[in-house]
Structure formats: structure tokens, C-alpha cells
Amino acid sequence: MPEVKLKSKVMQKNDEIAAVSRERFKKADIFCVNLIGSPGSGKTTLLEAAFRSTPDRARCAVIEGDVKTENDMNRILAAGVPAVQIQTDGACHLNAEQVAGMLDRLPLDEARVLIIENVGNLICPVSYDLGEESRLIVISVAEGQDKPLKYPSAFMSAQVMVVTTADLAPHVDVDIDGLIANARSINPKLEVLVTSARTGQGIDAFSKFLFDRPRR
Ligand SMILES: Nc1nc2c(ncn2[C@@H]2O[C@H](COP(=O)(O)OP(=O)(O)OP(=O)(O)O)[C@@H](O)[C@H]2O)c(=O)[nH]1
Numbered sequence: 001m002p003e004v005k006l007k008s009k010v011m012q013k014n015d016e017i018a019a020v021s022r023e024r025f026k027k028a029d030i031f032c033v034n035l036i037g038s039p040g041s042g043k044t045t046l047l048e049a050a051f052r053s054t055p056d057r058a059r060c061a062v063i064e065g066d067v068k069t070e071n072d073m074n075r076i077l078a079a080g081v082p083a084v085q086i087q088t089d090g091a092c093h094l095n096a097e098q099v100a101g102m103l104d105r106l107p108l109d110e111a112r113v114l115i116i117e118n119v120g121n122l123i124c125p126v127s128y129d130l131g132e133e134s135r136l137i138v139i140s141v142a143e144g145q146d147k148p149l150k151y152p153s154a155f156m157s158a159q160v161m162v163v164t165t166a167d168l169a170p171h172v173d174v175d176i177d178g179l180i181a182n183a184r185s186i187n188p189k190l191e192v193l194v195t196s197a198r199t200g201q202g203i204d205a206f207s208k209f210l211f212d213r214p215r216r
């Protein structure tokens with residue numbers, strides 16, 4: 001079917017560009033993380049909390065993706081980390097070409113970690129490789145513990161899940177252990193962190209994930 005062919009060509013081009021970016025990150029010894037999650041799941045707040053609590057932010061750079069506004073870029077800049085903003089103007093995900101086009105606008109010579117915050121969405125970003133080494137899914141407790149079962153491919157494609165807003169759990173009647181069990185029923189290898197930007201729970205563990213990994 002012609003429609004299917006067209007789609008696979010688009011995906012093929014995306015994957016080729018992502019492979020070039022991945023090679024660039026590998027050569028420069030940069031750990032690239034693609035953050036996906038629903039709108040408002042706490043992606044930017046998690047980054048702000050991590051950056052504020054560690055001098056390792058000096059080794060970081062961020063690409064922000066949103067449909068509109070430079071709000072998230074400005075929040076990251078205010079936390080002391082170089083950042084650029086992609087505005088997709090309607091698209092529900094970032095693609096590899098958009099990301100590759102931003103790389104020379106960041107001080108990657110000094111960076112060891114590049115974080116890409118994808119457009120808030122649990123479906124569209126899943127199919128688009130951006131050249132990342134690790135894909136991290138962010139879920140807020142207020143989304144409910146069944147979301148991994150309803151959006152399985154997002155949880156399947158990630159290596160790490162961060163459950164944010166743990167301080168809100170008693171107010172939204174969610175069972176965090178049940179949420180984690182649901183996610184692991186989809187992806188048994190998923191590494192899990194539970195965080196709260198308000199209390200600081202899990203923020204050090206998240207920073208450790210970003211900055212303390214053994215390099216090649
Ligand atoms: N109480 C509490 N509120 C939080 C926490 N993390 C995020 N929030 C709040 O949740 C809301 C959404 O957070 P953001 O960090 O903007 O979410 P996001 O995933 O970056 O949103 P988009 O980029 O628009 O998809 C904000 O009002 C935050 O203050 C947390 O750990 N505890």
C-alpha cells in the first residue's frame with residue numbers, strides 16, 4: 001500500500017539521521033537520554049531539581065521539545081544549564097532531523113550528558129529514534145497506575161521509568177507499587193526510580209543515573 005511505503009521511507013530517513021547522531025555522541029563520549037512522558041508528568045521539574053542539587057549540571061546540555069513556547073528552555077537556562085528549544089508547531093513528537101539540527105547550537109565539547117525532553121505524549125515519540133543511548137519514561141502518580149497497561153509501547157521502549165510527584169500519592173489514591181508492577185509486566189527489565197521534586201526523594205538517584213555511569 002502506498003501509504004505504508006511513504007511512512008517507512010520517513011522512518012528510514014529518521015533512523016539514518018539518528019544513527020549519525022548516535023555515532024557523534026559515542027565519539028564525543030556523550031550520554032544522550034530521550035525523556036518521554038505525558039504532558040505535565042514532571043519532566044522539566046525533574047531536570048530542574050537534579051540540576052539545582054548537583055554541580056554536575058556543568059557537564060550537561062538540554063534540548064527541549066514542545067508544540068509551542070520557549071518556557072521549558074527558559075526554565076532549564078534559569079537552572080544554569082545550556083538549553084535550546086524546538087517548537088514543533090503542532091507535531092506530537094520530535095524527530096531525529098530536528099534534534100541533529102540543534103546539536104551545533106549547544107556547547108557539546110564541554111558536555112558529558114545531553115538530555116532531550118520530548119513533546120509531552122505517550123504515543124507519537126515512541127517510534128522516533130533520536131540517536132539516544134537511553135530512553136526514559138516519566139510518569140506522574142496522578143496519571144493512575146494503569147497507564148503502563150494502556151500505553152504499553154511507551155513503557156516497552158524505555159530502559160528506565162521515573163515515577164514523579166511521589167509526594168502527591170496519598171492525595172490521588174494511587175498505589176505506586178501497583179504502578180511499578182504494571183510497568184514491569186510490560187517490560188520486566190525496566191529500571192525504576194521514584195522521585196519527588198518537592199521533598200527531594202529520589203533526586204540524587206536520578207542525578208546518579210545521569211552522571212555516574214561507567215563510560216566506555
Ligand atoms: N507536588 C509536586 N508537583 C510537581 C512535582 N513535579 C512536577 N510538579 C508539578 O507538576 C506540573 C507539571 O510539571 P512540568 O515539569 O512542567 O511537567 P512536564 O512533563 O515538563 O510538562 P510538559 O513539558 O508540558 O509536557 C508543574 O506544576 C510542577 O510544579 C513534584 O515532584 N511534586
Ligand SMILES: [Mg+2]
Nearest residue numbers: 043044072117
Ligand atoms: Mg516540560
